[in-house]
Amino acid sequence: MYRYSDFDAAFVATRNRQFRAQVERRIDGSLTEDEFKPLRLMNGLYLQLHAYMLRVAVPYGTLSSAQMRQLAYIAERWDKGYGHFTTRQNIQYNWPTLGDVPDMLDALAEVQMHAIQTSGNTIRNVTADHFAGAAADEIADPRPVAELIRQWSTDHPEFQFMPRKFKIAITGSPNDRAVTRAHDIGLRMVEQDGARGFEVLVGGGLGRTPMIGKVITEFLPEADLLPYLEAIVSVWNLIGRRDNKYKARIKITVHEHGIDEIRRLVDARFAELRPAFGGVDQQMLAEFRAQFASPVLKSAPTDAYDTAYAKDPVFRSWADTNLTAHRDPDHAIVQISLKAHGATPGDASADQMRAMADLAEHYGHGELRVSHEQNIVLPHVHKSDLPQIHAILQQHTLATANIGLISDIIACPGMDYCALATARSIPIAQEIATRFDDLKLEHEIGDLKIKISGCINACGHHHVGHIGILGLDRAGVENYQITLGGDHTETAALGARTGPGFPAEEIVGAVETIVHTYLDIRESREETFIDTFRRTGMAPFKAALYPEKEAARNAA
Amino acid sequence: MSVIVTDTGFAPDDWTGGFAALDAEQTNAAALDMPSDTPESALSGAVLAAPMLRIAFPSSADGRGFTLARLLRLRGYTGRLRAQGHVIADQYAMARRSGFDEVEIDDALAARQPEDQWLFRANWQDHDYQNRLRG
Secondary structure, rough: OOEEEOOHHHHHHHHHHHHHHHHHHHHHHOOOOHHHHHHHHHOEEOOOOOEEEEEEOOOEEEEHHHOOOOOOOHHHHOOOOOEEEEOOOOOOEEEHHHHHHHHHHHHHOOOOOOOOOOOOEEEOOOOOOOOOOOOOOOOOOOOHHHHHHHHOOOOOOOOOOOOOOEEEEEEEEOOOOOOOOOOOOOEEEEEOOOOOEEEEOOOOEOOOOOOOOEEEEEEHHHHHHHHHHEEEEEEEEHOOOOOOOOHHHHHHHHHHOOHHHHHHHHHHHHHHHHOOOHHHHHHHHHHHHHHHHOOOOOEEEEEEEEEHHHHHHHHHHHHHHHHHHOOOOOOEEEOOOOOOOOOOEEEEHHHHHHHHEEEEHHHHOOOOEOEEEEEEEEEEHHHHHHHHHHHHHHHHOOOOOOOOOOOEEEEEHHHHHHOHHHHHHHHHHHHHHHHHHHHHHHHHOOOOOOEEEEOOOOOOOOOHEEEEEEEEOOOOOEEEEEEOOOOOOOOEOOOOOOOOOOOOHHHHHHHHHHHHOOOOOOOOOOHHHHHHHHHHHHHHHHHHHHHHHHHHHHHH | EEEEEEEEEEEEEOOOOOOOEOOOOOOOOOOEEEEOOOHHHHHOOOHHHHEEEEEEEOOOOOHHHHHHHHHHHOOOOOOOOEEEEEOHHHHHHHHHHOOOEEEEEEEEHHOOOOOHHHHHOOOOOOOOOHHHHHO
């Protein structure tokens, strides 16, 4: 894992002193609210519906046990004893007071963390595959590159007051777990004639105008990365629209100018910027690679695992759902579900954070990950330790066996926290999870991703959910639109609307109807929901959801 | 009246040459005023020989001027480069790192954000990731 250099530590300490002074200058009137707002945002501080919210960066989703423990401490010391892990691999505290935030930032700095550029019209926290460095299907670990991007984008003098926010994601695996096609820039590590590089996607994004990213270059040599990223952002900083915040993201710039014109502008800018990077960045990248070297994996029999798997059906169920293949066959990647049925998706209490930190320390080389699906990952666990881990997780309500299943829902904070929301998200997620838990159908249904957003800004990724739910306000009443067929992976697709929306009291029933339709028409247990949808299209689902219309059509 | 901010603090404006508006077909090397929406294609030719360029910041949220400054320097501009308008003390380091020599603010802003708040960022060359990554 990356350890701060003296430079990083001094930078964060200085930045925190600056922010402490900015808070004081806001209070004494030196800064107007309009001036202070972007400054607090670029330090991670939002003003939400009820209170301030501090969004802490978990760079590329990687955390140490010590860092997780500090997050627990901060939750108890300055918040209400819990935190919320987000779809951008960050953690949010929902109840800090403005005066406490500088102290919270200092507490983060003690464990080499910060909240810089988790908000504002800046380059945000770079996200990466949460299985990086552990997955069996990986070409290379994307995190050293992500760290390089973190350092390049941090406090970049040109890019702190851009037209809008800017998000970069990177994957080192052909199986895209980082949603790279729905980011302002998506980077896919590839090899060409033995040389490392990137396929670069630009102009993807969700929000009110969802777009799948377009390929701007099929192969960018590794050493050209920073000047090329800088060229893209520099071009957009000048020509991106500033007259309308809803048309400011680079996806609209790409859409309006066309990818070919954007490529021409970027290539020209790249030619100007490239000479400034003389190779120091690549030396730093090599040093980062050494820091991210794989832990020394232990070699031991896996009998304990085999026995528990054979004898304990609860353990077997958890192992079948929550484990992923590690590159070492005697190890596993463990996903800890933060989606207990009826709980708030992504929330973890301080006690749970400490339990996960301890597990990582004892059994997982002190390493944890935050997934964009709002779960926690122990990336390197020897199989013989899994029964013990499962038993400890059970003691902390963390053993829910539902990764990738219908109750493993992504939901935005919605009207329970967010000032922008037009409907509730969390209660809908809770009701769906509880309903299907009661029906005991979850494992029968299999792989099915539900994603819920409480407004058109789409923080809950509903466009790329197999079942997407979008909560809107229709004349003061919550109304939920459903989309089907979305896909967040390397075969990314935007979901299509089923038809008219449903009121809050009918939305869970509508989801149930969709699921029963799937169970009725799937060709076998092996045919997943998304495969069935691709085979049959919308028609059978539409017919089941809107029977009156179907009846009217048949009558006519 | 206005105040000129540099690394040594506040000073009155010592530029007496005046400013001409940027012309689409700029041919003479005069001191120029450039709006924040100046296209990058205008950063060429006679503009690069101007003795002084002044880029407008109509709002502290409009960061285009930082990229314009950077491009001017990359294209070989060596004259005096000034950021003018709604630039706040917290942006001083960004302005200097992007290639500006100085910032011009009005008296009201100078009164609200006095000299010490600008001098707080006079150490803009320290703690600079960009400087570290290049070369």
